[in-house]
Amino acid sequence: MTEFDLKLIERIRTGDEQSFTVLVKSYTPYVYRTVFALLQDRSEAEDVSQEVFIKIYRSIGQLGNPHAFHSWLNKIITHTCLDRLKKQYPTPIADSELDIVSQETSQQLDQHLLIRDALQRLSSEYRETLVLREWQGYSYEEIANILGVPVGTVKSRIHTARLQLRKILSEGEREKEW
Amino acid sequence: MECQECLERMSEYIDGELCNFEHAEIKAHLISCQNCQNVAREFQMLQERFQRSLENSPVPIELEQRILIAVEQEQQKVSKQSVFTLITLVLLGSPLLLLLPFLLRIVHLFYATGYAFWRVKTVLLMLLPTTTSWGIGVTSFFLSVFGIYMIRALLRGSRLKEVSL
Known part of the structure; x- marks a missing residue:
């Protein structure tokens, strides 16, 4: 966390509205990308990003240590997204079903679009676990706590997600070569 | 391996x-x-x-603006809520102020009754033999403890506890 960020948080905590605008401008890309990675829906990602900033605005006064801002922000993003996902999928999906990967043909897109497309094809359980690990940098134990599942499940989800991602990407690349 | x-x-x-x-x-x-x-x-x-x-995933250009507008609306909502809370407190406080003399009278009545009981007890203890005084003292203590326990048991079953949590 940079010195600028720390000062910014301090100023926001003293009630400086202008500093909150600066925070919104600096963190919107990160918040949106994380939310989009978890939800894979642009319009939902926009709504949830907005919700995340409102939550920050309401509760930044309760943040004890400004150095913990990043992990606090990540917690807000993750929990808001998981709540949204729970509303989308009220019934739990059996692990056997999670192994099914969409067989649709990959579009002829560039590398970034290809990986985004591949991510979209993963089931929400695999995707959220992988995003928490790869993008937000949580440890397996932290992910287990966030998702409320055993560490063993996190291990297998991450590993299977990577295998599926690798498979989808290689299929997509093969189709692209044709 | x-x-x-x-x-x-x-x-x-x-x-x-x-x-x-x-x-x-x-x-x-x-x-x-x-x-x-x-x-x-x-x-x-x-x-x-x-x-x-x-x-590298693109961020919608107007998103930042949308968020800032939402935050501004939230600020307005918060200030409106503060005014509303203040008005509610004044409205609730006014009848309380009007009732204050009456409430003070009740508190005074309780105090006077308690004091009278205390006086009676002191006189009785002075008049009675030591063993009887001790007996009354210990019984009073246990009755008080039992009373507190009963009040707690009653409150546990009521909605009062749920509200306080």
Whole structure:
């Protein structure tokens, strides 16, 4: 966390509205990308990003240590997204079903679009676990706590997600070569 | 170590989730096995591609503005709520102020009754023999404890506790 960020948080905590605008401008890309990675829906990602900033605005006064801002922000993003996902999928999906990967043909897109497309094809359980690990940098134990599942499940989800991602990407690349 | 075991633990290895011994075991296997080494490299590349892809994903131009408008609306809502709370407090406080003399009268009545009881008890204790005084004192103590216990038991069953939580 940079010195600028720390000062910014301090100023926001003293009630400086202008500093909150600066925070919104600096963190919107990160918040949106994380939310989009978890939800894979642009319009939902926009709504949830907005919700995340409102939550920050309401509760930044309760943040004890400004150095913990990043992990606090990540917690807000993750929990808001998981709540949204729970509303989308009220019934739990059996692990056997999670192994099914969409067989649709990959579009002829560039590398970034290809990986985004591949991510979209993963089931929400695999995707959220992988995003928490790869993008937000949580440890397996932290992910287990966030998702409320055993560490063993996190291990297998991450590993299977990577295998599926690798498979989808290689299929997509093969189709692209044709 | 077998390739199968190494491949199964590859993600944990890449993520640094293994203990030193297991990490060293897989590292040693990777040196000797080209196939597993390729998988490890592919997983690492996948991580990099994943991160790069997210870093490059476009952010809607108007989103920042939308968020700022929403925050501004939230600020207005908060200030409106503060005014509303203040008005509510005044409205609730006014009847309380009007009732204050009456409430004070009741408090005074309780105090006067308690004081009268205290006086009676003191006089009685002075008049009665020591054993009887002790008996009354101990009985009063136990009755008080029992009374407190009963009040707690009554409150536990009521909605009062739910509100306080």
